[in-house]
Amino acid sequence: MGIKVVHYINQFYGGIGGEDKADYTPEKVAGVKGPGMGLQAILGDEGKITSTVICGDSYFNENVDEALDTIIKMISEENPDVVIAGPAFNAGRYGVACGAVGKAVVEKLNIPVVSGMYNENPGADMYKKDIYMIETANSAAGMKDALSKIAPLALKLGKGEAIGTPEAEGYMPRGVRKNIFCEERGAKRAVNLLIKKINGEGFETEYPMPVFDRVDPAEPVQDVTKVKIALVSSGGPVPKSNPDRIEASSASKYGKYSIAGMDNFDPSNGETAHGGYDPVYANQDLDRVLPLDVLREMESNGEVGSLHEFYYTTVGNGTSVANSKKFATEIAQDLKAAGVDAVILTST
Amino acid sequence: MQLKIGNIFIDDVQFGNATEVKGDILYVNKDEFLAEAGADERIASVDVYLAKPGEETRIIPVKDVIEPRVKVEGQGGIFPGFMSDVEQVGNGITNVLKGAAIVTTGRIVGFQEGIIDMSGPGAEFTPFSKTNNIVLKVEPIEGIGQHEHEEIVRLAGFRAAIYVGKAGKDIEPNEVKVFETKPLAEQINEYKDLPKVAYVYMLQTQGLLHDTYVYGVDAKKIIPTFLYPTEVFDGAIVSGNCVSACDKNPTYVHMNHPVIEELYAGHGKDYNFLGCIITNENVTLMDKERSSNMTAKLVEFLGVDAVIISEEGFGNPDADLVMNCNKITKKGIKTVLITDEYAGQDGGSQSLADSTPLGDAVVTGGNANEIIKLPVMKNVIGYPEVAEVIAGGFQGSLNEDGSIIVELQAITGATSEVGYGYLSAKTY
Numbered sequence: 117m118g119i120k121v122v123h124y125i126n127q128f129y130g131g132i133g134g135e136d137k138a139d140y141t142p143e144k145v146a147g148v149k150g151p152g153m154g155l156q157a158i159l160g161d162e163g164k165i166t167s168t169v170i171c172g173d174s175y176f177n178e179n180v181d182e183a184l185d186t187i188i189k190m191i192s193e194e195n196p197d198v199v200i201a202g203p204a205f206n207a208g209r210y211g212v213a214c215g216a217v218g219k220a221v222v223e224k225l226n227i228p229v230v231s232g233m234y235n236e237n238p239g240a241d242m243y244k245k246d247i248y249m250i251e252t253a254n255s256a257a258g259m260k261d262a263l264s265k266i267a268p269l270a271l272k273l274g275k276g277e278a279i280g281t282p283e284a285e286g287y288m289p290r291g292v293r294k295n296i297f298c299e300e301r302g303a304k305r306a307v308n309l310l311i312k313k314i315n316g317e318g319f320e321t322e323y324p325m326p327v328f329d330r331v332d333p334a335e336p337v338q339d340v341t342k343v344k345i346a347l348v349s350s351g352g353p354v355p356k357s358n359p360d361r362i363e364a365s366s367a368s369k370y371g372k373y374s375i376a377g378m379d380n381f382d383p384s385n386g387e388t389a390h391g392g393y394d395p396v397y398a399n400q401d402l403d404r405v406l407p408l409d410v411l412r413e414m415e416s417n418g419e420v421g422s423l424h425e426f427y428y429t430t431v432g433n434g435t436s437v438a439n440s441k442k443f444a445t446e447i448a449q450d451l452k453a454a455g456v457d458a459v460i461l462t463s464t
Numbered sequence: 465m466q467l468k469i470g471n472i473f474i475d476d477v478q479f480g481n482a483t484e485v486k487g488d489i490l491y492v493n494k495d496e497f498l499a500e501a502g503a504d505e506r507i508a509s510v511d512v513y514l515a516k517p518g519e520e521t522r523i524i525p526v527k528d529v530i531e532p533r534v535k536v537e538g539q540g541g542i543f544p545g546f547m548s549d550v551e552q553v554g555n556g557i558t559n560v561l562k563g564a565a566i567v568t569t570g571r572i573v574g575f576q577e578g579i580i581d582m583s584g585p586g587a588e589f590t591p592f593s594k595t596n597n598i599v600l601k602v603e604p605i606e607g608i609g610q611h612e613h614e615e616i617v618r619l620a621g622f623r624a625a626i627y628v629g630k631a632g633k634d635i636e637p638n639e640v641k642v643f644e645t646k647p648l649a650e651q652i653n654e655y656k657d658l659p660k661v662a663y664v665y666m667l668q669t670q671g672l673l674h675d676t677y678v679y680g681v682d683a684k685k686i687i688p689t690f691l692y693p694t695e696v697f698d699g700a701i702v703s704g705n706c707v708s709a710c711d712k713n714p715t716y717v718h719m720n721h722p723v724i725e726e727l728y729a730g731h732g733k734d735y736n737f738l739g740c741i742i743t744n745e746n747v748t749l750m751d752k753e754r755s756s757n758m759t760a761k762l763v764e765f766l767g768v769d770a771v772i773i774s775e776e777g778f779g780n781p782d783a784d785l786v787m788n789c790n791k792i793t794k795k796g797i798k799t800v801l802i803t804d805e806y807a808g809q810d811g812g813s814q815s816l817a818d819s820t821p822l823g824d825a826v827v828t829g830g831n832a833n834e835i836i837k838l839p840v841m842k843n844v845i846g847y848p849e850v851a852e853v854i855a856g857g858f859q860g861s862l863n864e865d866g867s868i869i870v871e872l873q874a875i876t877g878a879t880s881e882v883g884y885g886y887l888s889a890k891t892y
Contacts, residue, residue, distance in 0.1 A: 245812075281890060290891075293815060293890070294811055294834075294890060294892045295872070297887060300886070301726075302802060302880060302885060302886070302887075303884065304726050304883070305827045305888070306802050307723075307729070310735075310772055311730065313798045314769060319825055321823075322828045322889070323803070323889070324826075325823045325824070326814040361852075361858075363857070363859075364575035365856060365871075366806070366809070366833055366856065366873070391574065391707060391855040392779060393674070394671025394673075394674060395610075433708075434856075436808025436812075436813035464747075
């Protein structure tokens with residue numbers, strides 16, 4: 117028994133028609149259609165394309181939500197082990213549809229997806245992080261080559277086997293860092309790189325430096341005596357004994373804690389959960405990380421409007437950007453809902 | 465400056481009547497060892513265990529790993545500024561009990577200490593699963609603060625290593641390696657047609673369990689300076705540092721510095737290795753600016769064509785790495801960087817907290833956030849319950865059966881940023 121495969125293609129490859137039929141609504145047919153025949157030939161006994169979903173490119177792109185709902189339902193009914201979308205070569209709307217269908221299948225059905233397209237197809241940049249995307253030629257002249265890479269990768273994905281490197285399998289790098297053991301230790305690799313760089317030979321970095329998002333600062337507060345201020349920190353300030361067990365490094369959560377009725381931190385009511393700096397001074401007086409004492413004073417002197425009832429905290433140490441973004445999105449929504457006007461962000 | 469390293473190969477460690485080397489076995493007199501290691505009135509108790517390669521043994525929390533060495537010829541002693549005077553080291557003959565190590569453990573000081581497994585999947589990630597470990601467990605007396613606690617355990621480890629190292633003093637080594645660096649003008653002349661290189665050696669210096677010492681001086685308080693590469697082989701630089709233990713350099717790694725060893729390997733063939741510039745990673749911006757300015761100036765002063773720069777730690781020190789890279793590159797000097805990564809457990813996030821397009825040649829020690837399952841071990845030396853609070857652990861890390869799920873960052877030496885290990889990462 118081979119694995120079950122569903123194939124997604126557009127109206128052109130489905131044999132429905134060209135641009136004049138691009139508004140074709142989703143349809144599921146049993147067995148293979150168009151490029152599916154070539155795929156099935158390579159899959160052989162190891163995999164079977166049980167059905168093919170066909171959708172017009174214009175229809176898909178003009179009715180994305182509706183189209184996706186229908187297509188996901190059609191695919192879900194088949195309960196496949198893997199979904200293949202395309203290949204789309206340099207057809208832009210088709211590429212975007214393959215990517216969007218693939219992403220939805222991965223997210224909603226938790227089924228792996230492989231597609232294929234030309235690297236300048238807009239669908240490639242949009243979705244190569246979400247699904248496996250075989251790099252193809254820019255036209256259907258490259259069909260044979262594309263299918264010869266898509267089918268073996270689909271089999272591996274469908275069987276849950278380990279996936280090799282982008283170069284070995286032919287897919288576009290997805291930006292996921294995975295650990296590998298090398299034959300030479302790091303120090304030797306560094307010396308090798310140094311020699312190549314000195315000699316002006318070609319060299320390859322093991323880690324291409326990231327490009328960061330830059331966030332424009334918000335407009336300054338006009339009158340600080342009128343605003344409600346909240347405290348948010350990545351320095352790990354928590355109530356004594358860290359009730360929510362926020363991790364010392366690589367935090368998976370943030371905390372929201374009340375400071376109603378509190379004027380000051382001391383060793384009995386606060387500490388830091390952060391593992392990345394000397395905690396002794398923060399544990400002696402947590403106001404050093406979260407300046408509650410000073411803000412209370414300013415609040416009672418009328419120098420600031422008011423202090424929000426809760427503070428929000430996590431540990432920045434070794435915490436991924438993805439987790440940080442998720443925490444910040446939730447915290448920001450909560451702050452907005454509570455009518456907070458300004459935030460003091462403390463680090464360590 | 466010439467240092468001969470005499471390696472005495474040790475294949476097994478056992479307790480015995482005297483502390484001595486017989487063949488390839490190191491015998492340790494337990495009572496004498498404990499008396500030497502425990503000689504500090506601030507210590508309440510010391511204990512010693514053996515942990516050998518392949519055994520089902522886990523050591524947790526690990527504070528430092530130290531190699532037993534002894535000076536046979538030449539001035540000074542091992543660990544100058546701590547265990548001997550501050551005499552200049554790095555010349556003469558030093559004998560090494562190669563294959564043995566002292567590992568210190570005891571009640572946890574902070575969140576930041578490591579794990580060593582002697583077998584199983586975790587053993588593949590730590591170099592200290594391959595050494596015959598004499599594990600020293602130290603507990604200080606009541607009422608000791610965290611800074612002092614760290615110091616007490618650190619010094620006990622050095623005393624233990626010195627005591628054991630003496631057993632190698634009169635033994636004929638199995639191999640002798642010669643390392644030599646001449647005074648600058650002479651060294652430049654020796655290989656004047658070869659490109660000149662140096663090593664920029666960044667030291668973690670951020671406070672409790674984040675400190676490093678040079679000839680007894682807290683490296684927070686140094687300004688960058690030159691070192692003959694051989695000085696570190698005699699313990700001129702020691703660790704007080706095991707926060708996120710995966711990428712901190714235990715004293716053992718400083719003493720066996722892989723970048724220095726590998727730079728010596730190509731010295732006189734591919735390039736002319738002139739020496740090391742040590743610098744720190746302090747927490748304030750002014751310190752970072754001062755140290756990176758000084759470092760770039762010293763690199764320029766040496767007149768080298770290229771440098772390797774290694775980081776120790778992550779996050780905040782990424783800023784020091786980037787400053788050093790930018791300032792040195794802008795002087796027209798080529799750079800290679802060594803770091804590790806915090807790309808999230810799924811590997812999908814950016815790996816560094818700071819970045820520069822000038823850092824175009826990077827070696828990585830791997831993604832420290834990757835998860836590893838450490839199976840149940842028959843013996844646990846130390847305190848397994850700290851698995852949930854050390855950096856890399858989380859609530860639920862320690863299973864009921866004693867197995868542990870943690871990020872690699874909890875494993876001592878897993879993602880070494882001086883390239884001691886073989887781990888790297890790749891974009892998939």
